[in-house]
Amino acid sequence: MLAASSVAKANLGSGIGQNKGVDVQRLRQLVVVGNDKPQRTTEDPPFSKMAQFVVHDLRHHLCAIYANAEFMCSRSENPSDREELFDEIRSAIVCMTDQLDALLLLSKTGSAFHLRRQSLKSIVELATQMVRSHPVAELVNLTSKDMPFIEGHVDGKWLCSAIFNLLLNACQAVRLAPKPWEVVIALQQDLSHVAIRVTDSGPGVPRSIQKSFFQPFVGADHRDGMGLGLPIAECVAREHGGEVCLEESRPGRTSFVLRLPNTR
Template sequence: MNATYRSNSAGTCCLSEMPILRARKVNAEPPKPPIPVPLVSEVPLVGGISTAPQICNGCKESKILAVAGRIAQSVSHDLRNHLTAIYSNVEFMSESRTTDVEREELREEVRAVIQDMTGMLDSLLLLAKTGQPPYPRLGSLNEVVEHAACMVRAHPDARDVDVVIQNVAPVACWMDSTKLGSAVYNLLLNACQAARLGLAPRRVEVTLAEDHRLVHIRVVDSGRGVPASIRKTLFQPFVSTDKINGIGLGLSIVDRTAREHGGYADLEESGQGRTVFGLHISKYALENLTPRSQP
């Protein structure tokens, strides 16, 4: 329909069919729907190659690298301590006053430490090969604690310190025994280093217990206590006191292991002659770490 024009009082022409214009707007072509944003899996690279595999692989590789970094930090820290123990034992074996019986005991300690180091490196190799850390296994926490105590006794910082396992109730659960062993080892070594700075008799005690919800590993030392200035940051990396040869990674490894097992680590008590650290693990989280193929 054509619009008609008429003159107004000023002698100018104007459009007289405004309703027709409104009708044209109403009957205009409806707006086009928004262009859908393609999914990540639909976004192509130049040449039509989908980026989805690259993105997925990149995320997977990033996760693997993050896990590898955490394991490497823990392993490198523990290897350093084990190498210190080997060096110390070799020096003792070379002394003329060392008896044949003592040399044999020192050799056994070195052999056990080397086997422990091999296990740590195997965990890194497994991660590099499969992209997965070792699966949790059903095992005895008592054996983990006893093995960690044996390894600590070989360290020079444990010399002249009596390491005792007390009131250890039998506890079996699903766990990453390598990580938990490292955590207990670092707790015990930290306690021995603290006890050496305290008064005699220098003593470290470890207990293992459980209730309906948690497994509790507690380590008590006879040292001088933790300075108040670092208690709030004690479980952060590279926080250390004036301990012998301490670099401040041991307790951060303990804290991370506890959280990975659904629990927590804490400083329960600190004072002259008695300091208590706790490693508390959720029993339910340990069960959830069970491989799916297991019954």
């Protein structure tokens, strides 16, 4: 969250462009999320669809990396702050590398998903950390609750992407409502399913798009941020035999739930 404040208060590129001769305008183009949309097609082949998903997430990770890098170029004298920022940059780069590897795997094998037993709590925590370092989460009270240790047969990098996008969507939504901006993520299970629930204090999902927001680019021309984030989450859930659904939507409280089969 240190870097999010930096981006909000400073001119983008003020720290980096002065030292290394970096093309600041080009960097702005790379990290501004949502200005350019991929070409629409009637039915995208699997590789094209996954490539769009990867590009979408890479843009967001680049935004967080740029914010952290700019803050590190400031005259901060606190070594612990710089170490925290570096850890966030490293985590973003690892996520980006994992997704590029998945795209390469898809091109070679026809499948982008590799399921293995993993800690769902760790995946949720990583996704939450990634969103906290994104500028859109600045001033958002992002909290976790009900985080028991649960293992699942999942593809960790893609499930992390799904949760990341649900949280990012929630952070974008609350900024359209009065403060305080609240986003809560919870992990729960019953005999048949594991539920990852994201609840926000935003204005709610407009009725006009409630039946279509899992389609690519629905609402992408508006400030609600729903371009590819929700379709990514829904696609990842389906690949795991689960689903994403809108559980509740009203002013002040909206909940999306990602459900997965309980494979314990």
